[in-house]
Amino acid sequence: MPRSPDSPQIDTVLREVAELARPRASAGEVADYIEPLASVDPDRFAIAAADLDGTEHVVGDVDDPLPIQSISKVFALVLAMQRADAADGVAKELWRRVGVEPSGDPFNSLVQLEHERGIPRNPMINAGALVVHDVLLDHCDDPRGDFVALMSELAGEPVGVDEEVLEAEGGTGTRNHAIANLMASFDNLTHEVDAVLADYVHACAVAMTTRQLARATRFLANDGVDPASGRRILSAPLARRVGALMLTCGTYDAAGEFAFDVGLPCKSGVAGAIIAAAPGRMGLCVWSPPLDEQGNSVAGHLALHELSERLELSVF
Numbered sequence: 001m002p003r004s005p006d007s008p009q010i011d012t013v014l015r016e017v018a019e020l021a022r023p024r025a026s027a028g029e030v031a032d033y034i035e036p037l038a039s040v041d042p043d044r045f046a047i048a049a050a051d052l053d054g055t056e057h058v059v060g061d062v063d064d065p066l067p068i069q070s071i072s073k074v075f076a077l078v079l080a081m082q083r084a085d086a087a088d089g090v091a092k093e094l095w096r097r098v099g100v101e102p103s104g105d106p107f108n109s110l111v112q113l114e115h116e117r118g119i120p121r122n123p124m125i126n127a128g129a130l131v132v133h134d135v136l137l138d139h140c141d142d143p144r145g146d147f148v149a150l151m152s153e154l155a156g157e158p159v160g161v162d163e164e165v166l167e168a169e170g171g172t173g174t175r176n177h178a179i180a181n182l183m184a185s186f187d188n189l190t191h192e193v194d195a196v197l198a199d200y201v202h203a204c205a206v207a208m209t210t211r212q213l214a215r216a217t218r219f220l221a222n223d224g225v226d227p228a229s230g231r232r233i234l235s236a237p238l239a240r241r242v243g244a245l246m247l248t249c250g251t252y253d254a255a256g257e258f259a260f261d262v263g264l265p266c267k268s269g270v271a272g273a274i275i276a277a278a279p280g281r282m283g284l285c286v287w288s289p290p291l292d293e294q295g296n297s298v299a300g301h302l303a304l305h306e307l308s309e310r311l312e313l314s315v316f
């Protein structure tokens with residue numbers, strides 16, 4: 001694996017940041033709405049940084065798989081953008097059905113949806129992701145397979161679904177059902193509510209490691225081109241839009257705080273991972289299961305803040 005000249009310095013920073021951030025996990029609570037997440041070891045901790053030149057910097061449990069959960073929203077959007085762009089154009093297909101404004105509400109809130117006539121604020125909250133999966137049902141013969149294929153391509157190796165998480169998620173989701181039905185009542189879902197929910201939950205249950213997630217984020221730091229394969233995943237303007245949505249909406253109602261503290265496009269998931277794209281530099285993923293009240297990893301937030309400061313990664 002090639003090593004960039006500043007590799008030793010980055011490795012040291014990762015170690016120091018891990019030491020500092022790891023103990024902060026005790027201030028959070030692991031998600032407990034499904035058993036496989038409730039029973040996870042809260043001391044799991046990992047940081048992975050995947051440079052554009054292929055160098056990987058890692059510390060901690062970087063090869064332990066975790067369900068990507070809401071991080072899937074970024075990649076479902078990417079897949080929908082690819083397909084919609086190739087068909088009628090993204091503006092025509094997507095942005096009339098889902099907005100691009102931060103919600104300032106929890107990720108599974110119903111409140112705005114009623115006021116805003118079934119148009120979700122953005123694709124990074126549950127309602128918006130459900131619309132994205134509805135769009136994927138129009139464009140993909142096998143949306144689940146296509147999603148897993150995209151994640152495998154970006155990870156550089158095959159990834160799969162955590163069957164235990166998938167099954168457990170299937171038994172919950174009353175709120176997601178409510179969201180989907182509310183949108184259907186406003187004609188903003190064109191497929192069966194159950195079919196859309198099943199694909200959304202399947203994407204949430206895809207299992208990846210912190211290392212794989214850092215790799216998968218690299219193309220967003222590289223104008224839409226996966227540096228590992230040289231393949232263009234998205235056009236540069238579309239990749240910039242994904243980054244903008246992550247920055248403004250990717251950490252729910254803490255997006256302002258993340259912009260302030262971290263200054264990078266980020267996306268968090270309820271399993272405690274957060275991805276971040278540092279343009280021109282690297283894809284990042286941090287993982288620590290205990291969450292704060294907004295559903296973002298406590299130690300992960302601190303780790304990203306420290307990494308951004310010490311490696312001067314902020315987009316500002």
Ligand code: GLN
Pocket residue numbers: 068069070071107108126169176204268269270271295
């Ligand atoms: N499966 C979770 C849900 O839909 C994902 C949410 C998250 O990661 N924030 O509620």
